């Protein structure tokens with residue numbers, strides 16, 4: 414059996430280790446949103462994903478948007494009212510929520526905190542986002558829409 418001073422020391426060690434673990438968890442939990450915020454601008458400069466087929470050209474009417482999954486990014490492909498196609502990384506540059514095309518307002522909108530982006534350039538128009546959405550190459554080949562390179 415251990416001497417009383419050894420038991421006290423052992424309890425202190427266990428409590429000390431538990432306190433450090435709890436404090437580390439709290440710091441990590443508090444730092445996550447900050448890290449996510451700081452990481453978000455990287456999304457706008459994401460390299461173009463490998464070429465991915467989105468859908469048939471005829472399946473994307475003016476004013477509509479499709480989401481495509483490419484590598485580690487979600488891509489928003491939209492056809493504007495003039496028939497032109499554009500594609501962006503769909504992750505809002507504020508904190509990463511997925512943006513949606515609002516054809517009636519001619520913008521890309523993030524429902525999380527209300528950021529809006531220009532649907533031609535990806536530049537932020539309003540809300541907390543200050544960085545543009547990353548532009549992705551898009552083309553129609555043999556009647557199919559492709560994004561990436």
Ligand code: FES
Pocket residue numbers: 505506507508509510523524525526527528540541542
């Ligand atoms: S995550 Fe889009 S506005 Fe905050």
